[in-house]
Amino acid sequence: xxxxxxxxRYLVKRTGEKVFLECVQDMDHENMFWxxxxxxxxxxxxxxxxxxxxxxxxxxxxxxxxxxxxKERFSLILESxxxxxxxxxxxxxxxxADGAFFGQGTRLTVV
Amino acid sequence: xxxxxxxxxxxxxxxxxxxxxNCTYSNSASQSFFWxxxxxxxxxxxxMSVYSSGNEDGRFTAQLNRASQYISLLIRDSKLSDSAxxxxxxxxxxxxxxxxxxxxxxxLAVHP
Numbered sequence: 102x103x104x105x106x107x108x109x110r111y112l113v114k115r116t117g118e119k120v121f122l123e124c125v126q127d128m129d130h131e132n133m134f135w136x137x138x139x140x141x142x143x144x145x146x147x148x149x150x151x152x153x154x155x156x157x158x159x160x161x162x163x164x165x166x167x168x169x170x171x172k173e174r175f176s177l178i179l180e181s182x183x184x185x186x187x188x189x190x191x192x193x194x195x196x197x198a199d200g201a202f203f204g205q206g207t208r209l210t211v212v
Numbered sequence: 213x214x215x216x217x218x219x220x221x222x223x224x225x226x227x228x229x230x231x232x233x234n235c236t237y238s239n240s241a242s243q244s245f246f247w248x249x250x251x252x253x254x255x256x257x258x259x260m261s262v263y264s265s266g267n268e269d270g271r272f273t274a275q276l277n278r279a280s281q282y283i284s285l286l287i288r289d290s291k292l293s294d295s296a297x298x299x300x301x302x303x304x305x306x307x308x309x310x311x312x313x314x315x316x317x318x319x320l321a322v323h324p
Contacts, residue, residue: 132310143316144256144299151310159311191255197310200246200301203255 103128107192107204114211120179122207124192132195133175135159135167137188138206144191150175151197182211213238216302218315225322229290233318235300236282242304245283247274250297250317259285259298290322 108123126133132151136144136159146159148167156167164186168176175194179186187210193201218235225231237245245262260267262274262283273286283300297317303310 132312134312136314141316144314146311146313149311157311160313193312195312198244198303200244200248200258200261200303201312202258206255 103194103202105192105194105202105204107190107207109207110205112207112209114179114182114209116183116211118179118182118211120182120209120211122177122179122190122192122209124175124177124194124204125173126175126194126202127173128194128202129172130194130196131172132197132201133169134193134195134201135165135175135177136191136193137161137186138191139188147177182209184211187211214315215239215313216300216315218300218318220316220318222319222321225290225320227290227292227322227324229322230286230288231290231320232284232286233298233300233320234282234284235315235318236280237300237302237313238281239302239304240281242281242302244303245274245276246301246303247272247283247285248299248301248314250299252296256299256314287320290320292322292324295320295322 134149135147150169192204195201247259248256250256
């Protein structure tokens with residue numbers, strides 16, 4: 102079974118904090134993705150990576166950065182958390198032409 | 213215009229009904245297509261891939277219409293357990309890289 106693991110299910114952070122969300126997959130997938138999901142807005146792509154050390158902006162990259170130093174790990178960084186970044190964050194991974202598998206999600210609240 | 217669009221629903225259907233969802237996409241260079249199911253407060257789960265020749269898995273049938281740029285999902289003999297949100301996803305090259313974009317989802321409620 103494919104396993105995509107996100108480091109936390111729930112997280113509460115203060116405005117201005119630097120926040121790290123970690124994601125690890127065990128299927129040797131080249132592609133990894135970070136999305137956020139908000140009611141009425143669906144899944145929006147923040148960043149994706151098609152290989153180690155490679156990254157591309159998605160549709161809403163502002164306020165975020167990513168790191169992919171190893172193939173199995175893709176980290177999302179909120180440089181200075183703001184209340185409008187309160188959301189469900191979902192990591193996914195896939196082979197290039199295939200559908201993606203998701204982690205269980207991290208519900209982040211910024212206060 | 214959004215890259216991937218779906219009717220948000222909800223679709224309220226009785227058990228045993230047949231229900232169909234459509235999803236349109238704007239990028240004609242899109243290469244791969246998928247349907248996902250998402251239960252409340254859970255992560256999306258891959259339901260099926262959509263091939264040019266169509267794809268059937270039990271009560272679920274997915275089809276692709278490249279000319280009109282839409283994919284569809286048909287659920288026959290609906291069960292209570294089919295109640296969920298169904299997301300379509302489109303993968304295609306964007307700037308040379310595989311980008312996976314989702315629709316906002318269609319909610320299905322199956323009632324007794």
